[in-house]
Amino acid sequence: MSRIEHSDPTPQDDAARAGWLYYVGGMTQDQIAAELGISRQRAQRLVAKAMADGLIHVRLNHRIGACLDLESALRDRFGLGRCRVSPSLGGADPVLSIAPAAAAELERVLRLPEPLTIALGTGRALRGMVDAVAPLDAAHHRLVSLIGNIAPDGSASFFDVIMRVSDKVRAPHYPMLVPVISPTSAERDAFRALGPVKRVADLARSADVVFVGVGQMSDDAPLLADGFVTRAELDQMRAAGAAGEVAGWVFDSDGQYLDVGTNTRTGGVRVEQKLDRPAIGIAAGASKVPAICAALKSRIINGLITDEVTARTILAL
Amino acid sequence: MSRIEHSDPTPQDDAARAGWLYYVGGMTQDQIAAELGISRQRAQRLVAKAMADGLIHVRLNHRIGACLDLESALRDRFGLGRCRVSPSLGGADPVLSIAPAAAAELERVLRLPEPLTIALGTGRALRGMVDAVAPLDAAHHRLVSLIGNIAPDGSASFFDVIMRVSDKVRAPHYPMLVPVISPTSAERDAFRALGPVKRVADLARSADVVFVGVGQMSDDAPLLADGFVTRAELDQMRAAGAAGEVAGWVFDSDGQYLDVGTNTRTGGVRVEQKLDRPAIGIAAGASKVPAICAALKSRIINGLITDEVTARTILAL
DNA sequence: CCATCAAGCGATGATTTGCTCATTCGCTGA
DNA sequence: TCAGCGAATGAGCAAATCATCGCTTGATGG
Structure with missing residues (x-):
């Protein structure tokens, strides 16, 4: 395992992961908290950070x-x-x-x-x-x-x-x-x-x-x-x-x-x-x-x- | 004005617009309802439809x-x-x-x-x-x-x-x-x-x-x-x-x-x-x-x- | 070694959202 | 014309989310 884990996750990595689970996986913040072993508040903050840092991009695929x-x-x-x-x-x-x-x-x-x-x-x-x-x-x-x-x-x-x-x-x-x-x-x-x-x-x-x-x-x-x-x-x-x-x-x-x-x-x-x-x-x-x-x-x-x-x-x- | 309005908005148009306001504009469903002159429930349904129809694409811009x-x-x-x-x-x-x-x-x-x-x-x-x-x-x-x-x-x-x-x-x-x-x-x-x-x-x-x-x-x-x-x-x-x-x-x-x-x-x-x-x-x-x-x-x-x-x-x- | 301070954390209450259900609307066919 | 039927609507409620607050923790400098 240590052969694979080259680097500790950075704060941005965590935020990206939380944002991924939330926006792409459609999971609730409770579920994310359980998944990552953190509190829901922390999960909430990571999701917000992912959005604030521009890690999550949303685009509309329909020309009105x-x-x-x-x-x-x-x-x-x-x-x-x-x-x-x-x-x-x-x-x-x-x-x-x-x-x-x-x-x-x-x-x-x-x-x-x-x-x-x-x-x-x-x-x-x-x-x-x-x-x-x-x-x-x-x-x-x-x-x-x-x-x-x-x-x-x-x-x-x-x-x-x-x-x-x-x-x-x-x-x-x-x-x-x-x-x-x-x-x-x-x-x-x-x-x-x-x-x-x-x-x-x-x-x-x-x-x-x-x-x-x-x-x-x-x-x-x-x-x-x-x-x-x-x-x-x-x-x-x-x-x-x-x-x-x-x-x-x-x-x-x-x-x-x-x-x-x-x-x-x-x-x-x-x-x-x-x-x-x-x-x-x-x-x-x-x-x-x-x-x-x-x-x-x-x-x-x-x-x-x-x-x-x-x-x-x-x-x- | 009628020179410009060539076509009535389709249901997908409405969904796209609601999804745009929600995901890109960061508005609440109440605000969207007010903006579009519809009930909050309808706004909620349009936003959900936009997602279900794949009108909204979310991507992660960070390599974990x-x-x-x-x-x-x-x-x-x-x-x-x-x-x-x-x-x-x-x-x-x-x-x-x-x-x-x-x-x-x-x-x-x-x-x-x-x-x-x-x-x-x-x-x-x-x-x-x-x-x-x-x-x-x-x-x-x-x-x-x-x-x-x-x-x-x-x-x-x-x-x-x-x-x-x-x-x-x-x-x-x-x-x-x-x-x-x-x-x-x-x-x-x-x-x-x-x-x-x-x-x-x-x-x-x-x-x-x-x-x-x-x-x-x-x-x-x-x-x-x-x-x-x-x-x-x-x-x-x-x-x-x-x-x-x-x-x-x-x-x-x-x-x-x-x-x-x-x-x-x-x-x-x-x-x-x-x-x-x-x-x-x-x-x-x-x-x-x-x-x-x-x-x-x-x-x-x-x-x-x-x-x-x-x-x-x-x-x- | 201790005081100070800032950053991050968890809890709480307010807001927002998703879902169910009863009702209505509009259409179809007798 | 009207009964039947399915889709769409809005109300209400439970769940989820967000914002604020006080607390802890760890770093810094005297």
Whole structure:
């Protein structure tokens, strides 16, 4: 026996086992407690931990008719390639509802056999997506960041999305080591002139697939909440017609990029309009609707993963 | 609005939506009832239906250390290619515990880009596997049955495994339209001489991957339970050393096929020993251990998906 | 060596869920 | 038209689950 038992079970092992028995085996927590020789409370905690640690993945294997209808309506209206509509989750954060669908789409791309360069933006939706991705081996692809990873406070937390996903799927990753938005155009240009930055930017521009979130420019703008722009800058860009933002680059309600405000100092790579490769927007929520519409209109994105109510609102316009 | 609402929600749509809100959204049944404007009991029934219909798939995203250890031990001992060990589910049917792992392996194969011929056996374990596969598009592969699909009572229920999986993944399928076991060798040979049967058999023999269950020859033998062999035939073959069976073909404890009993009348294609392509056995349960060991020993199978206690028992021998 | 503190544990009460049963609804055939 | 019948519904209840609380235990630092 000791020949086989190479290692003591880690806490995660225990949690995984309890979660397995509970969710797959359909056992009650009492039964699990008896099986593993622990108290029910402990069993309960292990099951909860398994869920909290993301050890248990739940997916819906049925396309709800209403969502399929919305997908084809969106596809027709905006000439989309990929389009996915998830059922909404009542009042909960819409990010939660689109994360599994977004993860499934990313996994689909990662499983393609030919080596691809996959460009990723950042934001809550993308973060939700990578948290929902199942570990798999995609070492033949390259993951490249579209956006700088240095926040105004100097932290590199926005690095997270690409780092986490590359960790999960064992793919090499190329973060863009520049400020998301530099204090001055000159400083931005100085960063851009650096060899390594240039190479990552070229890689990002040549990406075979692009995944981005879409930011709104209303008072709850992610750029503002995360401290990338000041309220004055936000107001200035709104006065100039700003309706939304992709990878930090602000555009108007027709999806045309502006030449004012932070757009003169944004460090990352801009997702060009009418890209001939998939550029998939991952976004949901009432306040994002104008931004999503604008991005779709000028084909900054040519694919969309959203939720039911957002899809309905977009189509109602 | 009516422009969008093309179709009324089906009962499955409702179940899927309730299951989504419950499992993905983490809402209580009361909340779901309020959200959908139905009674709590109805919400409860929809959630249960979603689970029963297999609309909700749960997978464990963590390899438990003990199982990994067993996998490498099995790989070393029997020189296996693919090997997967799932945690056991207490007293429950071991088929339930291996079905997700088996499904994941089949999905991996189905997602390979080059067109493959995939041969499938039948049995409870295979049936569990196909029930757990997620729908995906694998139209470039061919699914071929190793085993006849006509049961002694004339029903074609054994057709189920390959039909269901081909339905789920939209792959063309080639059932073998012969009795599993014919009453006489002559009749078996007559079937074999038929052109269509010959072509399916040739296809099966040339398969790039093989998935089979492993049957025991003890009193709970699947062949006996399903009425393919009589007790007298079972006893006769046991007297001749029968230890197990793959795709209806009986072998002894060294994994050598016998020349007696029903083996002279079995209709399907025999999985040859030491195949140079993957031949993956999907089997778990204490009573199957001798059969699995025998099949591994002579390399009728060169891959194994089983559960923890079965793996331990195999290695203890 | 002892005081302090944090982490984990088991118990308890509140909430949520699964199940049974009587009833109703809708359909079919006389 | 209406009786018969099966499926679906909702009420009620027992079981299961979850959240909170005080306690133990073991580590840390004075």
